Amino acid sequence: MASLPVQFTRNNLSSPCFSVKLRREPRSLVTTVHCSAGENRGENGIKKSLLSIKELGCIACAALCACTITMASPVIAANQRLPPLSTEPDRCEKAFVGNTIGQANGVYDKPLDLRFCDYTNDQTNLKGKTLSAALMVGAKFDGADMTEVVMSKAYAVEASFKGVNFSNAVIDRVNFGKSNLKGAVFRNTVLSGSTFEEANLEDVVFEDTIIGYIDLQKICRNETINEEGRLVLGCR
Numbered sequence: 001m002a003s004l005p006v007q008f009t010r011n012n013l014s015s016p017c018f019s020v021k022l023r024r025e026p027r028s029l030v031t032t033v034h035c036s037a038g039e040n041r042g043e044n045g046i047k048k049s050l051l052s053i054k055e056l057g058c059i060a061c062a063a064l065c066a067c068t069i070t071m072a073s074p075v076i077a078a079n080q081r082l083p084p085l086s087t088e089p090d091r092c093e094k095a096f097v098g099n100t101i102g103q104a105n106g107v108y109d110k111p112l113d114l115r116f117c118d119y120t121n122d123q124t125n126l127k128g129k130t131l132s133a134a135l136m137v138g139a140k141f142d143g144a145d146m147t148e149v150v151m152s153k154a155y156a157v158e159a160s161f162k163g164v165n166f167s168n169a170v171i172d173r174v175n176f177g178k179s180n181l182k183g184a185v186f187r188n189t190v191l192s193g194s195t196f197e198e199a200n201l202e203d204v205v206f207e208d209t210i211i212g213y214i215d216l217q218k219i220c221r222n223e224t225i226n227e228e229g230r231l232v233l234g235c236r
Helices: 051-072 213-220 228-233
Strands: 002-006 019-024 033-037 185-186 204-206
Touching: 204 228, 213 228
Parallel strands: 185 204
Antiparallel strands: 002 019, 019 033
């Protein structure tokens, strides 16, 4: 459990009177933020009102809650529980339509569940689609044309993207953990915040890829990237 003290100073009041405690239940998506207020006394032991400070504390607590939730869940973690597999008969075909709600932040009214779907060698239906926050566990996209797709916050753990063309795509904060991306093409592709832990990046093409310095350091730790790829990325 982490405690974030918020300091307020008013006349002789200098001790922390509010705290925010973050608690994450194991194997759960629930984040609990607890705000508490205390009382302070003056030099003569006379209790002083903290009403105005409490009002300010409510504002501070709300801001910290929003910040905490934003930082805690950029993408679904590998050890967290996913929703049940959708039973809709056309759930795989919904990738051909995509979603348009909250493209940048992966906000949706219903999850786009593409788990275990097979899009092998699809050259027309996925190009330019918005697949924000899509669940792609175990799905197959081998040889598909996914140019110009938007995959903000997609969860693509243990999926297969062998030979996929991601040119001009926005692959933002995507979890590719343990996925197979052998021979995939990231040309002029945004890869900000995406993770590739234990992914197969053999023969992946990185050309004019937009990626942050910290993200680059993480990708360079992947030993499956060949020498040409490391040279293009600037791995040291």
